[in-house]
Amino acid sequence: MVRRFGFLLGPRWLALHVVVVAACVTMVLLGRWQWHVAHVHHGSIQNYSYAFQWWAFTAFAVFMWLRLAHDAAPRTAARNATDEDGAERHVPAAADPADVPYRRYVMPSSATSPPVAADAEHAAYNAYLARLAAQSSAKDDE
Secondary structure, three states, X not given: OOOOOHHHHOHHHHHHHHHHHHHHHHHHHHHHHHHHHHHHOOOOHHHHHHHHHHHHHHHHHHHHHHHHHHHHXXXXXXXXXXXXXXXXXXXXXXXXXXXXXXXXXXXXXXXXOOOOOOOHHHHHHHHHHHHHHHHHHHHHXX
């Protein structure tokens, strides 16, 4: 566990820790100040709401910091897990998105999609477009 989260002691992460702690302390103090203002104004619901809002911001900042640390933690190549009978089994780690080769998207065809209309007007329009394309390519060749 220590080995997995050892990167948290790097200089960039230490700077992030300082920023998060400073932001959390600031938001808690702002919440306490807003709570005091609510008492001075004889229980203003707006000020009480602001106090809770600052504390909710603090909780969100801590949650996001934990989420960033969890997402940045390196994954192990393989994990061992145990079945309900106690036998160990090998569970491969999730594939790294960088290891997945690029694949060109191919639009799937659907058996339920309506067929292209094969009426005379549609055919005439397609022929007109083909003539325009031919004329355009002839002008480009000149």
